[in-house]
Amino acid sequence: MAKQMLTGRGIRGREYALMIKYPHVKEWVDRMAAMCQPDQIHWCDGSEEERVRLTAEALKAGELIELNQKKAPGCYLHRTARNDVARTEHLTYICTSFQGDAGPTNNWMSPREAYRKAREIFTGAMKGRTMYVVPFAMGPIGSPFSKIGIELTDSIYVVLNMRIMTRMGKAALNALGPKGEFTKCLHSKADLDINRRLILHFPEDNAIWSVGSGYGGNVLLGKKCLALRIASVLAQREKWFAEHMLILGVEEPDGRHLYVAAAFPSACGKTNLAMLLPPEGLKQKGYRIWTVGDDIAWMRLDTDGQLWAVNPEMGFFGVVPGTNMRTNPNAMLTVKSNTIFTNVALRPDNTVWWEGHDDPAPAKALDWQGKKWKPGMTETDGKAILSSHPNSRFTAPFTNCPTHSFRYNQHHGVPISAIIFGGRRATLAPLVYEAMNWEHGVFMGATMASERTAAQVGAIGEVRRDPMAMLPFCGYNMADYFGHWFDMGERIRQHPKIFHVNWFRTDEKGRFLWPGFGENLRIIEWILARSRNAVAGVQTPIGYVPNPKDIDMTGLRLPAGAMDKLLAVNKKEWLAELDSVGKFFDQFGSRLPDELWAQHKALRQRLLASKA
Numbered sequence: 001m002a003k004q005m006l007t008g009r010g011i012r013g014r015e016y017a018l019m020i021k022y023p024h025v026k027e028w029v030d031r032m033a034a035m036c037q038p039d040q041i042h043w044c045d046g047s048e049e050e051r052v053r054l055t056a057e058a059l060k061a062g063e064l065i066e067l068n069q070k071k072a073p074g075c076y077l078h079r080t081a082r083n084d085v086a087r088t089e090h091l092t093y094i095c096t097s098f099q100g101d102a103g104p105t106n107n108w109m110s111p112r113e114a115y116r117k118a119r120e121i122f123t124g125a126m127k128g129r130t131m132y133v134v135p136f137a138m139g140p141i142g143s144p145f146s147k148i149g150i151e152l153t154d155s156i157y158v159v160l161n162m163r164i165m166t167r168m169g170k171a172a173l174n175a176l177g178p179k180g181e182f183t184k185c186l187h188s189k190a191d192l193d194i195n196r197r198l199i200l201h202f203p204e205d206n207a208i209w210s211v212g213s214g215y216g217g218n219v220l221l222g223k224k225c226l227a228l229r230i231a232s233v234l235a236q237r238e239k240w241f242a243e244h245m246l247i248l249g250v251e252e253p254d255g256r257h258l259y260v261a262a263a264f265p266s267a268c269g270k271t272n273l274a275m276l277l278p279p280e281g282l283k284q285k286g287y288r289i290w291t292v293g294d295d296i297a298w299m300r301l302d303t304d305g306q307l308w309a310v311n312p313e314m315g316f317f318g319v320v321p322g323t324n325m326r327t328n329p330n331a332m333l334t335v336k337s338n339t340i341f342t343n344v345a346l347r348p349d350n351t352v353w354w355e356g357h358d359d360p361a362p363a364k365a366l367d368w369q370g371k372k373w374k375p376g377m378t379e380t381d382g383k384a385i386l387s388s389h390p391n392s393r394f395t396a397p398f399t400n401c402p403t404h405s406f407r408y409n410q411h412h413g414v415p416i417s418a419i420i421f422g423g424r425r426a427t428l429a430p431l432v433y434e435a436m437n438w439e440h441g442v443f444m445g446a447t448m449a450s451e452r453t454a455a456q457v458g459a460i461g462e463v464r465r466d467p468m469a470m471l472p473f474c475g476y477n478m479a480d481y482f483g484h485w486f487d488m489g490e491r492i493r494q495h496p497k498i499f500h501v502n503w504f505r506t507d508e509k510g511r512f513l514w515p516g517f518g519e520n521l522r523i524i525e526w527i528l529a530r531s532r533n534a535v536a537g538v539q540t541p542i543g544y545v546p547n548p549k550d551i552d553m554t555g556l557r558l559p560a561g562a563m564d565k566l567l568a569v570n571k572k573e574w575l576a577e578l579d580s581v582g583k584f585f586d587q588f589g590s591r592l593p594d595e596l597w598a599q600h601k602a603l604r605q606r607l608l609a610s611k612a
C-alpha cells in the first residue's frame, strides 16, 4: 500500500473520491505502488495548473531546461541518458503464454518469467520519487474507436509528454467509468541502466511494463506500446486495423476532400508527408493539405463498407534534424511554442538548434549531452561530432500545426481512399507503383523493406524487411497479422487502392533522384487520380507505374532521364528481391497465409515472362 496511506498522512479528498469511484483502478495502483515504493502518489487531472506545477518541479530537478520564453514561449529542452536515445527493439518483448503467438519476428518471454524479471527491477525503483497516475484516452473521447489507458510513471518528463501526446487527465478517467477496461501501463526510469531495461507487453493481461528507459517510444506507453502493439492484438480480435500510418487530407481544386493513409518505417517521412506544403505549381491549381495524423492510424469498417480512420494521438513526436522552413515549414511553425525538445543543441541565447536548421551553425553551443560544442568538431576517427542526436525529437500539440484538420476530433474519423506503403530504398523500388488488387497490395505491404535509420538502436543503412512498417510494432504473430489483412479485405466493400512509394531512390553517385517533401504531392495527385480511375497506368510485372505525362510537373524540372530511372523496374534486381522475400516468408512456416506464396509465385512468373 502507498506510504501516504500507511503513515496516515491522509488521503486527499480527490483521491478518496477516486478510490470510491474507481475501486478497480485504485486497487491496481496500490498494488503497483507497493512494489515500486514511491514516496508519494499523484493522480494527474491534466489541468493547466498541474502542468505549471510539474514544469516548475522538472526545472528544479534539472529534468527540463527552460528555453528563451520570449523567443520560444512554453518551450523546454530535455536531455536523455547517453545510451537512451531511441527505441531499444532488442529489449522489447511480447509476453504471451505460447511463443507461437508472438511469432518469429518478435522477442518473446513467457509472462511468468517477464513479470519475475521486471519485478526485480521495479521493486523499490520509485523510492524517494513520486508515482504519477496518468489516465489517458487514445482516440477522441466518446468515439467507438477509442481506448483508455492509465500509465503509472516516476518521470515528470513522461507526464508532460503524455499530456501533449494524448487526451490526458480527468476526461479520460471519466470516460473509463467505474468498471471500464483500461490498459495497465507501468513505467519507471529505475536507474536508466540499459542492462536493466525491459519493455514488456502482456496482450493477454492488457498490460505494459517498461523499466530502465526515459526515451520516447520506450516510455510514452500510449504510443507504440498501446496504440500499436497492444492495439494490433485487439484489432485482430475486434476486426479493425491499428497501423503505423499517417493520415493526410487532400483538398482538391474542386473542393472535394480525400484522405490517404500511409505506412512508412520510422524516420522515413510520415511526419513530413502528413504536413506537406503544396509546391507552387500545384498550389496554383487550388490544392490544400490537411494533417489528420503523422504516425498512427486506427481504421475501422463502417456501415458504408468503407475504411474510416482516426489518429489516436493528440500531438507530434517528430524527428528534429533536417527540419527547416524549406523541407517542412509546417513543422517549424508547429514547434514555435509549447514544445518539448529532446536531445537537441542549446544556443547561448537559450534557443535550440540542430543539423539542418534554417540558421547557420552557431559559433558555440551546448550539444545534446550538454557538452561544449562548436562547428567542425570531430571524433578521434575524424567523424563530425553532431550538435543534436540524429534521433532528437520534438513533442508538440497537434493543434499547433497550421494545417491540422478539425476532423482529428471527429468520432467517426475520415474515410480512406488509398493506402500507401513506402520504404527507404536506394535501389529497386520505383518512385510509385500500384497494386493490381487488394491481395496483391497486401503482398506489397508484407514484402516492404527499408534501410535502417536512427529511430531504433542498430546499424544504420542496412536493408531490413519491415512489413507494413509494423515489424517492431506488431503485437502478435506477423503471419496471423497478414492473415488479418486478407480477412479484412473480404469484409471491406469499397476497397481503397494500395500503392507503394519510394522517395529515396538514388543515382549512381548516391544522390536522391526525387526532390521529395512538398513535391511528393505530385505523386499523391496521381494516386488519387488512379483511385477514381481517372488516368491509365502502365502495367509492369510488379504493378502499375505512372505514364510520366500523367504526373503534373509544373514548376519542377528534373535532370534528363531522371523520371525514367525513378520509374524503372529492373527484372534482375526484382528476381533477387524475390529470393530474399522467400527467405523472410520461410521463417513463418505453415502459419503464413498461402495467398502470400501464391502472390510470390505469380510475381516471379510475371517477371520471367517480361523483357529485361
Ligand code: GTP
Binding pocket: 264, 265, 266, 267, 268, 269, 270, 271, 272, 273, 294, 295, 317, 318, 319, 321, 322, 323, 327, 455, 503, 504, 512, 515, 516, 517, 520
Ligand atoms: P518516425 O517519427 O520515426 O515514425 O518518422 P517519420 O516516418 O515521421 O519520418 P519524418 O517525416 O520525421 O522524416 C524522417 C527523415 O526523413 C527526416 O530527416 C526527413 O528530412 C527525411 N525525409 C522526409 N521526407 C523526405 C522526402 O520526401 N525525401 C527525402 N529525401 N527525405 C525525406
Ligand code: SPV
Binding pocket: 086, 087, 215, 216, 217, 218, 223, 224, 265, 266, 267, 295, 317, 455, 456
Ligand atoms: C518511431 O520510431 O516510429 C517513432 C518514434 O515514431 S518513437 O515514439 O520513439 O517510437
Ligand code: MN
Binding pocket: 244, 265, 266, 267, 295
Ligand atoms: Mn513512428
